Amino acid sequence: MSTNVPQNQDDQEIDLFLFLKKISNFPQWISAMLFKSIQFFIKNGIIILILLIVGFGLGYYLDKNQKKYDHQIIVAPNFKSTDYLYSKIDLLASKISEKDVLFLKSIGIIDPSQLTKISIEPIVDVYKLISNNEQNFELLELMAQNGDLKTIVKESTTSKNYNYHTIILSTNGVTRQGDVVDPILKYLNNSSYFEKIQKISVGNIQQKIKEKEATIVQIDTILNAFSNNHRNAQRSDKLIYYNENMQLSSIINTKDSLVNMLGALKIDLFNSGKVINDNTVIINIKNNESINGKMKLILPVLFISLFIIIGFILSFYKSQRLKAK
Structure with a gap:
């Protein structure tokens, strides 16, 4: 057991050393990747420019015609x-x-x-x-x-x-x-x-309109009679006291209500012309939702992204192939 403990401590020290070494090399790794990316764009600048133009042109055509x-x-x-x-x-x-x-x-x-x-x-x-x-x-x-x-x-x-x-x-x-x-x-x-239902409903509305109009005519007759009696009373210089049972105010309110109902019925009749x-x-x-009208922006990005992905895959394949040799 005494021989195994020092061995484990050595392994832990080695692992810690490798970890610290990788951390110290991390900024260098970023710098290397950034350099390779810039080099890739410089090397393939013409191709990327062509893809940008083709993607924009094709996208503009699709947006215009579709x-x-x-x-x-x-x-x-x-x-x-x-x-x-x-x-x-x-x-x-x-x-x-x-x-x-x-x-x-x-x-x-x-x-x-x-x-x-x-x-x-x-x-x-x-x-x-x-x-x-x-x-x-x-x-x-x-x-x-x-x-x-x-x-x-x-x-x-x-x-x-x-x-x-x-x-x-x-x-x-x-x-x-x-x-x-x-x-x-x-x-x-x-x-x-529903055409049959419509015919019946229109007939019912028309009947209600006739009834309401007839009732309004009757109320107008009563009001005209009251107005005539009132004028005759003024000419004869006699005071006339009308019994509250005549409910004149109620009759006027009823007419107002009927007029409102008649207006609503005429609107219903107009709206009942179709099912x-x-x-x-x-x-x-x-419609500009989703990708509609945006293809001239989407296609250039898509083409360049595919080109970068394919380039990365080929570069990775070549590097691994060299290591295998």
Whole structure:
């Protein structure tokens, strides 16, 4: 045992010496690598310059000729057709990903190869959702107790209750509304079931408008009669005391309420012209997300990086080959 202890101490001293030697040589190693890197760029300067020019030129060409554009359609599904709308968009998305040209042409799209993607997302309006129905507020309050409210308002079960939704289309190059947007809107509105629901709903709204207008005419008759009686009383210099049972103020308030309801019904009638009502269409929004429009910067860096990696591999191979000999 006494002979092994000195041997272990010697080994530890040797390891420590080698470690300290490597640390002392570390700055020299950095200097050597820096020198080799500078030497590499000087030696291959012409090649690197060519790669830089070629990469920029090719990237500029791709950016100019392969532009991607987005198109947005803000829609309001009527007659509780939100689930129908989302299912139709899902079907279109699958047909586009499958490149089903026959189907896309059958619904009126001029150049199906130009269309690359379609999606839909709700326009989150929690305040409108709550104001329309008190039960929605209670439901959101209950759900928020078990999760994050920001996440809940964007979940599919909640998002389908919003009034407005945005359909997003993506195409290669600019397009016209009649080539892509209008055929898709026509396809979304092509439903025999919802067309029947639309016809019934429009009839109901028109009937309500007639009833409200008739009631307003009756109220105007009562108010005119009161006005005439009031003028006659002033001419005869007699005081007339009107019984509170006439509820004149209540009649005026009722008329105001009916006028407001009539205005809302006319707006509903206007918005009921389609099953999926398109409120706003915005086309040809240039898409600069991800690498779109950035190829003239990406390709030069990519080409030079590949050249450096290949040069490093070849240099390493040559050095190891010389050592092997």
